[in-house]
Amino acid sequence: MTRKFRLSYTAALAAMSVALLSAPTMAAETLVGLITKTNTNPFFVKMKEGAEAKAKELGVTLQSYAGKFDGDNDGQVAAMEQLIAAGAKGILLVPSDSKAIVPTVEKARKAGVVVITLDTSLDPADAADANIGTDNYKAGVLIGQWAKGMLGDKAKDAKIATLDGAVNKPSVDVFRHNGFLDGFGVTIKDPKTYAESDSPQIVGSDVTAGSEEGGRTAMEKILQKSDVTLVYAINEPAAYGGYAALKAAGKDKGVTIVAVDGGCNGVKMMKDGIIGGDSQQYPLLMAADGVQEVVDFVKSGKKPASIDSGEKLITDHPVTGVPSVTTDEATKLCWG
Numbered sequence: 525m526t527r528k529f530r531l532s533y534t535a536a537l538a539a540m541s542v543a544l545l546s547a548p549t550m551a552a553e554t555l556v557g558l559i560t561k562t563n564t565n566p567f568f569v570k571m572k573e574g575a576e577a578k579a580k581e582l583g584v585t586l587q588s589y590a591g592k593f594d595g596d597n598d599g600q601v602a603a604m605e606q607l608i609a610a611g612a613k614g615i616l617l618v619p620s621d622s623k624a625i626v627p628t629v630e631k632a633r634k635a636g637v638v639v640i641t642l643d644t645s646l647d648p649a650d651a652a653d654a655n656i657g658t659d660n661y662k663a664g665v666l667i668g669q670w671a672k673g674m675l676g677d678k679a680k681d682a683k684i685a686t687l688d689g690a691v692n693k694p695s696v697d698v699f700r701h702n703g704f705l706d707g708f709g710v711t712i713k714d715p716k717t718y719a720e721s722d723s724p725q726i727v728g729s730d731v732t733a734g735s736e737e738g739g740r741t742a743m744e745k746i747l748q749k750s751d752v753t754l755v756y757a758i759n760e761p762a763a764y765g766g767y768a769a770l771k772a773a774g775k776d777k778g779v780t781i782v783a784v785d786g787g788c789n790g791v792k793m794m795k796d797g798i799i800g801g802d803s804q805q806y807p808l809l810m811a812a813d814g815v816q817e818v819v820d821f822v823k824s825g826k827k828p829a830s831i832d833s834g835e836k837l838i839t840d841h842p843v844t845g846v847p848s849v850t851t852d853e854a855t856k857l858c859w860g
Contacts, residue, residue, distance in 0.1 A: 557586075595620050623692075638821050640656060660784070666803050689758040696758075740766065747775065754781075756782055763783040763793070791855050794838060794851050
């Protein structure tokens with residue numbers, strides 16, 4: 525073997541080694557972060573499962589973080605800082621505070637990190653590269669329209685209690701609340717926020733942190749001021765907490781409850797007659813699509829695109845003019 529041939533042979537082997545190793549090495553070096561509001565809500569548990577499955581499929585590394593409670597902006601900021609320092613290529617974020625976290629998002633994007641919000645958009649929405657999630661306003665409209673149709677002539681006399689999310693009113697909170705009122709026929713005074721004074725039909729509003737305990741406490745406070753006939757809840761845990769407070773007070777009869785989530789526990793609550801109308805959303809799909817968008821960007825430089833992951837009204841008591849699916853159909857699509 526000549527020296528020239530040996531050099532060429534050696535170079536070819538080296539090139540082959542690089543070719544064989546580069547794909548898995550690059551995949552292993554692609555870090556994607558997931559930051560949710562909490563790690564206890566079934567919605568976010570399912571979201572994490574979706575991200576983990578897609579990351580495994582694509583051969584990338586996923587690091588997951590969550591706030592200590594719904595509204596923990598400081599915890600989410602710290603998680604973003606850790607991911608930036610670790611060299612994450614993309615961050616999937618469910619913001620607890622749509623406004624307060626924007627400066628940290630801007631810092632990440634300036635560092636070359638793709639930031640995609642899941643379910644809850646930022647304020648302003650274009651502070652992120654894209655948003656993947658439910659059209660939360662539409663989800664609210666659907667349950668509002670259903671409640672109005674279901675109550676019929678009694679709608680104009682409904683005593684409404686709203687079990688909202690957090691004090692800082694993140695975008696998901698505002699969109700669902702105002703969407704519900706819009707669907708019910710209440711004029712929205714300010715589309716950027718909400719208040720108990722938006723309608724004389726609202727007899728009480730309180731925050732729940734999206735939890736069962738929060739829903740119970742909020743409803744107990746509202747019942748000290750007034751009876752209620754219609755309950756809007758930010759999600760199913762809050763809805764169940766509200767129902768539990770109504771039942772404990774002996775005031776659950778004749779009350780219509782609506783919510784947004786569509787989890788398997790929520791669908792069961794509907795079968796049990798606790799929730800009447802529920803807008804279903806798809807957290808596993810949101811997270812999986814988010815991981816795919818980051819990987820596509822790393823591979824090709826393709827800018828992430830916003831995606832409406834869908835929303836469907838669930839009810840076993842359909843109302844004319846409001847498209848819906850039954851609880852049996854929803855069971856095939858539910859999560860948690």
